[in-house]
Amino acid sequence: MISMKEIGRICGIAESTVSKALNGRPGIKAETRNRVIEVAAKYGYQPNAMVECMQTGRSRSIGIACNNFQDPFTGLALDGVHETLHQFGYDSYVIRWDKLVEDHAELLSRFARRRVDGLLLFPTARPPEQSHIAQLHAFHNPVVLIDQLWRGGEFDYVGSDNRGGMAALVELLISQGFRKIGAVTYPGVSSGEERKQGFLDTMFKYNLPVDARSLLEIRDAREAYVEIRKLLAGDARPEALLCFNDFFATDALNAALDLGLRVPEDLAVTGFGNLPFAEKLRPHLTSVDQRIFELGERAARLLLDRIDGRETGPRRRIILPATPVIRDSSRLPLIHNRRTAL
C-alpha cells in the first residue's frame, strides 16, 4: 500500500504538500494538485485509518459483544446496527460472549487495544457478574445495552416494552375467550422477568387464576421442547400457552403437533419477538412484534450520539413499543370461539 511519502517522492514534492493536495487544502498550484491526485489514483492510495486514530484519538469503530451469529434476533438487530453505523462511517468489531464470557477482562482488553470508541452489548446468556459491571464502568467510552437491562449497571439501554407487549397480548387472548392461560418463561434475563410480569399482572387484573403447574420456567433452551411436551401431556394443560420467545413457541407448536393436539382449537400458542420465521410456521404464529431491526438502529444511534457528543445527558432508557400480531396459532375459528362475557 502506497504512502503519501512515496507519492511525494514520485512527484518530487514534500509529503505535506501531498497531504494538502489530496485533502483539498488551499495553497497548492492546480497543476501540482492534479498531478498528485493522478499518481494517488494510479497506485491506489488509501489513507491509513490507524494514523487518523492516533491523531484524533478516535478510531471510528465500535465494539459489539453478542452471544453468537446464529440467533435470528441477534442477526436482525445487527443488521439494524450496521445500517446506522454505515450511515455514520463507522465500522465494528464483533466478539461473541459465548466465547469470552468467562474472561470478561480479556474481551474488554481486546476492545481497548483496538481503541474502539464505544461498546454495544447484546444480552448475555447468564446474568452479568458485578465484577464485570465494575470493569465496564472503568471503561472510558460510552456503553449501550440492547434488549437486556443489567441490575446495578448504570448504562444506556435500548429495549422493548416487554411488560406492555405481553399485557396487550394477554388482553387480546382474554377478549377471545381464553381463560386457562399458561406461560413458558425464561428467568434470569430482564426481558424474561418483564414478560412474565406482564402476563401475571394482566391475569390478576382480570381476576383469572394462574395454575402454578402451567407456569413453566425454562433455564436451558435445549430443554424447552421436552418440558413443554410434559406440560401439554399432563392434566394442567392450559387453553393457551404464552411463550417467552418464538423459539419456545416453535417447540410448543411441535410438541402439540407431536401429541396430536390441534392448534389453536385444543391449544393456542403465542411467541414473542415476531421473528421473520413466525410467518413461515404452520399454523402462522401469533407473536409480539419487537421492531428488532429498529432496536438495533436506535441502539447504534444512541451510542454514536454519545460518542460524538450529541447526547450528553444522564443515562437514557429507550423503550420501543411491542405490539401483538395475532395469527392462526391463537385465532379460533368462529365455530370454536370461546368468547364469553367478562
Next chain:
Amino acid sequence: MISMKEIGRICGIAESTVSKALNGRPGIKAETRNRVIEVAAKYGYQPNAMVECMQTGRSRSIGIACNNFQDPFTGLALDGVHETLHQFGYDSYVIRWDKLVEDHAELLSRFARRRVDGLLLFPTARPPEQSHIAQLHAFHNPVVLIDQLWRGGEFDYVGSDNRGGMAALVELLISQGFRKIGAVTYPGVSSGEERKQGFLDTMFKYNLPVDARSLLEIRDAREAYVEIRKLLAGDARPEALLCFNDFFATDALNAALDLGLRVPEDLAVTGFGNLPFAEKLRPHLTSVDQRIFELGERAARLLLDRIDGRETGPRRRIILPATPVIRDSSRLPLIHNRRTAL
C-alpha cells in the same frame, strides 16, 4: 487511555524504558520493571493496536463481506470463522454486500483504509461483475471465497461438494422408489448450478426422465412459495421435490400443507444445507448436510495461513463433503414404499 510516555513520566523514566519493562526485554532493573508494571496496571494501560499496525504493517484483522446477518447459513459460518479468528488473535470487520454491492470500490476502499490483512467473501446475491473481480485482484492481500465460486476469479475457495451431495441424495430417493422427481433450483450462483447438475446427472445415470415443468428456476427467493405452490397445484407435480436450500424446502412444505397434500405420502420434500431449523420442521426435513460451521473454520484458517505465510502455493480449492440426512419429509412409511426393481 494512558500511554507509555505518561507511564514514563509518572515513574520518572523514559518511555523506551517503559516499553522494555512491559515487554519483558532484558537490561532493566527488577525494581524498575515492577514499578512500571504496577503503574500500568493501576491506570489500566493497554497497548495501542494502531501503532503495532503501523510498525509491522499488519493489523491482525480481516475484512468480511456477507449479505446480511439474518441468514442462518451466514450466521453459522460466521461463528466458525470467528472461532478460528479468535484462536489466532485476529478480529474482523464485517460489511454487508446488500448495502454496498452497488459500490464495490467503496467497500474495498473501507477495508483498505482499515488495512485489513485479508478478505473473506461470502456469496453475493447477484453474480459478481468482472470489474469487481479485477478490483479484488488489485487488492494486495489474500482473498478467500466461501461457498460461492466466481467465474473468472482466481481466488482461494472453500465450499461444499454440492454436486456429489445432491447426487447422493437423488440416489437415495431413487432407491426408495421415487421416479418422478422435480427440483427447485437457484441459478446464477455456483452452488445452485452444481446442485442442479448433480440432480440432472444422476437422473440421467438411472435413465429417469426429467419433466421440464417440474424443474423450477427461482431467481428471487421471495417468489419461491408462490412458484412452488403453482407447480404443486398443476399437472406436473412430481413425487419428490428437491429444493436448492432449506428455505425453498420450507416453502415447499408449506405449499404442500396449504394445498392439503401429505408429506411425504403425496410429495417428498428435501432441502440442502441442513440448517439447524431443519430438525424443527414438521415433518422433519430431509436435507444435505454441509458442515457449515466447519466451512467457516476452514475458510478462516486458509485465509490466516495465507496471511501468515504458512500457505504459499497456487490457488486452493477446499471442498468439504456434503452428506444427505434422510428425515421424515422424504421417508415413506413402509406401507407406502414405492420400492421397485431398477
Next chain:
DNA sequence: AAAATCTTTTCAAGTACTTGACAAACGACT
C-alpha cells in the same frame, strides 16, 4: 585514583499523516 567492565537508561529514527509556522519566489507599485 584511574581504567575497565558491567548494568541500566536514554536517544534517535522510523511507521503515516496533519497542522501551523515559515521561507522562497513572484509581480506590482513606489
Next chain:
DNA sequence: AGTCGTTTGTCAAGTACTTGAAAAGATTTT
C-alpha cells in the same frame, strides 16, 4: 531597487511505540 502582498511549497512537531546504538551510572579491577 526596495517594499508589499500573494502564491506555493518546506519544515518541524506531534500522535504511540519499538529498536539498536550510545551514553550515563555503578561497580570492580589494576
